[in-house]
Amino acid sequence: MPDGTPVRYKGAWGGRGSGKSHEMAGDVVEAMIVNPDCSVVCIREIQKSLALSAKKLIEAKIEAFGVSHLFEVLRGEIRRIGGTGLCIFQGMQDHTADSVKSLEGFDIAWVEEAQSLSQRSLDLLRPTIRKEGSQIWFSWNPRRRGDPVEKLLRGATPRDDAIVVRANYTDNPFLPDTLRKEAESDKALNPDGFGHTWLGEYENVSSKVVIPSAWVRSAIGLAERLGLDIDGKTFAALDVAGAEEGGDENAFAVRKGIQILSVETWNGLDTAITTQKAARIAATVGAAETYYDSVGVGEGVTGEWASMGRRNEQPNGITFHPWNGGAGVLNPDERVDKTNPQSPLNKDQYDNLKAQAWFGLRRRFENAHKAAKGLPYDADNLISIPADLPGLVQLEDELSQPQHKASGRGKTMVDKQPDGAKSPNMADAVVMAFFPAKHEVAVQMFLRKKRA
Incomplete structure (x- = not known):
């Protein structure tokens, strides 16, 4: 924002191998380091298990940053030592209009795989994360133009309260050689699905075709x-x-x-x-x-x-x-x-x-x-x-x-x-x-x- 106020929304979209999730996981850890009282909720539309959440990735960032002494990693959450900060992991489909109110005091909501977020979930989330200066982050691989996150952050008129960037494997300086070879293989062998999988293009008929x-x-x-x-x-x-x-x-x-x-x-x-x-x-x-x-x-x-x-x-x-x-x-x-x-x-x-x-x-x-x-x-x-x-x-x-x-x-x-x-x-x-x-x-x- 021009006056220095934090933006309300941050979005990173693109294909696989771009490092979007790594970047946002690192941002979560940094936010909790800077502010020991910062509380973060990591959200998916459906949270089947913690193994499918961002928890492991955030734990890896804590280790990589050498700040393990500042965090207490528990089975279902991560706590900030020396403050009230907390990082939890939730599925929006598990929430009702009443239960989602438990998230009102959180500073940051990070929505992973945001292309799968339903309109109902988005409508519940936005007014719930209401603390002054709070933010909602989204990371996603675009699926369809009509998906709720697309209409919110990539509509015809850009939002002045959002920063939205595109990130692909070609932008990732830390891209593993194995992943680069996978991308190049798909580019040669699966051209109909390459754009969606690796470049963040909208999913089209061809990406679902059995035989390209x-x-x-x-x-x-x-x-x-x-x-x-x-x-x-x-x-x-x-x-x-x-x-x-x-x-x-x-x-x-x-x-x-x-x-x-x-x-x-x-x-x-x-x-x-x-x-x-x-x-x-x-x-x-x-x-x-x-x-x-x-x-x-x-x-x-x-x-x-x-x-x-x-x-x-x-x-x-x-x-x-x-x-x-x-x-x-x-x-x-x-x-x-x-x-x-x-x-x-x-x-x-x-x-x-x-x-x-x-x-x-x-x-x-x-x-x-x-x-x-x-x-x-x-x-x-x-x-x-x-x-x-x-x-x-x-x-x-x-x-x-x-x-x-x-x-x-x-x-x-x-x-x-x-x-x-x-x-x-x-x-x-x-x-x-x-x-x-x-x-x-x-x-x-x-x-x-x-x-x-």
């Missing part, structure tokens, strides 16, 4: 560029559409080893005709195993395939397997990353088979992107798309359309039609072809044996 479009483009013509032979088993997959008036399309994908051989679509046709056509294509390309979306309209394929068997019309050597994206994950007790013993189990990471399959395809495209960039990659977990594949533009759009989110149980889900987008039928067929799961059949066999 840049990864899809890297897979185009990959086998030819790497001089790879196309070998391995041939699989096919059918994504079933509604009736001819439904406006949806059937999609049939064929894959041999790492290579997508073809993806064709056709509109209309009832499920009986669709099943017969898919069977003919599978027989022509030699796909002994064909998977189909068995939920909803796909139930018609189950019935027609059985009828074809009774009529002796099933092509020799061709088997149709139902594929249910809503079913449980395969290999539930295996780790998502088999090479990492700290990796979560499949059953703990993914909400259903659909999410597991989409992220399985994501890993293939990530490896394809690494290979295209000349970086180390897993040669057994690649995907390649012919440069002359019919419908390539539509396929690329569909593969990069689905977004990931957390379920109510905290597990990964996939939203294939964000913001009302059309169903990605071609991409769905590719996902099934690259994740040939006989999950539903195995479950049915298990249940039959159990009943017997």
Whole structure:
């Protein structure tokens, strides 16, 4: 402030590795050193445990500054020796309009991860921290323009009672080399999410995308560029559409080893005709195993395939397997990353088979992107798309359309039609072809044996 009065608000926003939290933790310690009676509350929207609070960081700053003799570090708080100063840690969701009044006498409120602070919490906090000369500090990685902290401190009209700065890893003179390499890796391999994660840009659709479009483009013509032979088993997959008036399309994908051989679509046709056509294509390309979306309209394929068997019309050597994206994950007790013993189990990471399959395809495209960039990659977990594949533009759009989110149980889900987008039928067929799961059949066999 021009007259020397402390500003009401201090804000630091930006990406990971900027040192925002370290700076503010140091400021907390300095404020309590200068004023032994200074009381600070460190706030998050949800405070699940002290391990997830700023307490450890503040303790580290006390140690680094060599002022341990001035503080008493207790289990749930930090006290200033020689004064009444106190530092506590709170979650705003634990407060009501009455209980939050306990914070009225505090000098400083530091809101960590402020992008998650709700409007209700902000409305409770601002009038509560009311002591003359008190301040509210915010540190955050921007998420959306409409978040409460954004409207408060980064609105169209700058506040004259606030100092707000941007800080990124590029501004941090103490940035560990390990973190710098992580940032550079994301810049090369995950350009769609790099801006939000590392530069503090608003989270956009791309940052939630399961498969970034840049990864899809890297897979185009990959086998030819790497001089790879196309070998391995041939699989096919059918994504079933509604009736001819439904406006949806059937999609049939064929894959041999790492290579997508073809993806064709056709509109209309009832499920009986669709099943017969898919069977003919599978027989022509030699796909002994064909998977189909068995939920909803796909139930018609189950019935027609059985009828074809009774009529002796099933092509020799061709088997149709139902594929249910809503079913449980395969290999539930295996780790998502088999090479990492700290990796979560499949059953703990993914909400259903659909999410597991989409992220399985994501890993293939990530490896394809690494290979295209000349970086180390897993040669057994690649995907390649012919440069002359019919419908390539539509396929690329569909593969990069689905977004990931957390379920109510905290597990990964996939939203294939964000913001009302059309169903990605071609991409769905590719996902099934690259994740040939006989999950539903195995479950049915298990249940039959159990009943017997």
